[in-house]
Amino acid sequence: MRILVVEDEPDLLSGIVRALRTQGYSVDTAPDGDEGLFKAQSVDYDAVLLDVMLPLKDGWTVLRQLRQTRRTPVLMLTARDRPEDRVRGLDTGADDYLIKPFDLPELLARIRALIRRGAGQPSPAIEIGAIRIDQTSRKVTRGGEPVALTAREYVIFEYLAMHRGRLVSRSDLYEHVFDETDDSLSNLIDVHVSNLRKKLGHDLITTRRGLGYCVE
């Protein structure tokens, strides 16, 4: 899952990024509105965390301009909490609204919910046959037995499971699993998928040669 965090306070940005990366998300950052809008328009993020008070272009403008091209789920972060601000944020197209200061567990839970809703998966648990993904605890079980996955393997499998039945191209996967600081080669994905097949069963993930992967 790839998330963009647009926040001008470097310490807060680093704290959020660290928390998100610990959770296995790939995180891109932008320190101002212009860069934030550019990145949000050019990459298909799973979620965007957008501060309202930003230099160059404020959060409202970024959100409005982003909504002209993309439906990326957006969580607004703001120090202003007047009800009219919230109404304005949600009416402009924000999917959720969180007031600073926030508790990290709440932020992470909201991001999970946002991504689930964005992928059309309202339940926090995905079951594929005997395999069950608990997105809250980020654990995968097979027939009730826990399966040990690395963080990256989990993310890849979660993304494929959330887009179950749909073809996910390698570049899609690459875009959602690795962030801008990652210089891993795209063929690493094949390695991770092959590891996933070993741990979860060979027929779970099918390969459409030249197109991508699919979980039926």
Add this chain to the structure above:
Amino acid sequence: MKVFHSIRWRLQFWYALLLASVLAAFAISAYGITRADLVRSADADLERRAGSLSRAIRNPAPPAGVPRRILEGPPQDDPVDRPPPRGGLEPPLRPPGPEAGDQISAASLPDRLSLRLPPQEEADYGPGNAAMWYYVIWLRNGAQVIRSPAAPADVPRPARTRPRFPAPVLRSRGDAHEAFLMIGPGEIVLVGHSLAADLLHLHHIAWLVTSAAGLILGLGLLGGHWLVGRSLRPIEEISSAAAKIAAGNLGERIGTRDTASELGELAQVLDTTFARLEASFARQARFTADAAHELRTPLAVLLTHTQNALAVPCESEEHQEAFAACQRAAQRMRALIESLLWLARLDSGGQTLTKARFNLAERVADCVALLRPLADKRAITVRTNLAQTGCTGDPGKIDQVIINLLTNAIDHNFERGEVRVATLPGPNGATLIVADNGPGIAADHLPHIFDRFFRADESRSRSSGGVGLGLAIAKAIVEAHGGSLCAESEPGHGATFTASFPD
């Protein structure tokens, strides 16, 4: 009585009193002057007629055969011009003497005295005249009395006060004014005139004047009422605006259209003052809000990083404890900032209450359920006595009041204490009572219990995690609803908070 203390009625009263006395003085003096004029002119007329009558007696139209001796008698000019004769003595200019004169008169005057009077006067004495002129002539010491037809029968013969004084003497009997003249010993000419008709006319005029004065007074009072009301209207506007401002609506202005009068100027000055007051309140509230907002981002940094650090096992227990302390401090600051923002919003009045009708009992039950774990932690029993109570207000904010009062009662109680919550419907609105049986509040602390950041017990409150704003917020919310929140306490026997919400 309020009426007697109202400026409007006092002004009106004095105005009426002044107008009435001016009108009365005018009417009374006009009446007096007219009446005096009437009497004076009547009296002058009487004197003149008495003179001409006496001359006519002395110089009657000469009947045939009567020698005109009388012509040699008293002079025919105005008796006033003559020096007064010595009383009792025969004037030298009357050669025949009184006896001779009397005889002559007696002999010459018939019962029906024929007097040579000016025709106008003659007509006045005639029967049935409207002016009520009459004369009575006594001759020979009253032995012969000649009366004009209109003369009343009971005209007394004047006493001989100033015998033979040539000027007529005036007297009045009731409405009748009379002038008499001694024209000789025992001979008196009296001319009378009843003023009754004139006085009746005068009274008629007096009544007209009185009604006119009454009308003027009435019109004056109406005009005064209007004028006073108009000039006092700015005061009413000022008072109603000030009342609304006192009730918390700082945006209210007098906005009087009358800018020229003194009160209009006062209203403008007050409006300027209100504007500055509002601006200063708004500045203060904005400052609090801005400060709170500015604190939020650094606090978010603090919370994010401490929570990040605590999410993974720390290298040493010391570090772990340090991060935990930072996180606790950050959470306290967060509660403080939220409370400050609540108060700033309530102070600025910018937050409108989204009012709805709800059952207070249900709200209280929900809040009690919410805070049950907090009470259980200190083994405190929460007893409820919730009567179905309709209440109008902003449900979210009233929840905050309930939670703040309950938290206060739980925090300031002994372990294993008791908190009693009751809702009561009433004719004037809903009442919420939260009572505890804790240590109570000292009498000298009681007046400050709703002050911001006031703590009756520094050490204990701080450890319980409150920021000292809960009761201040509760009071501000209740007052924003137009209600009241008060505390009673007997030290050692707990405290009772009573919030009333008007309907």
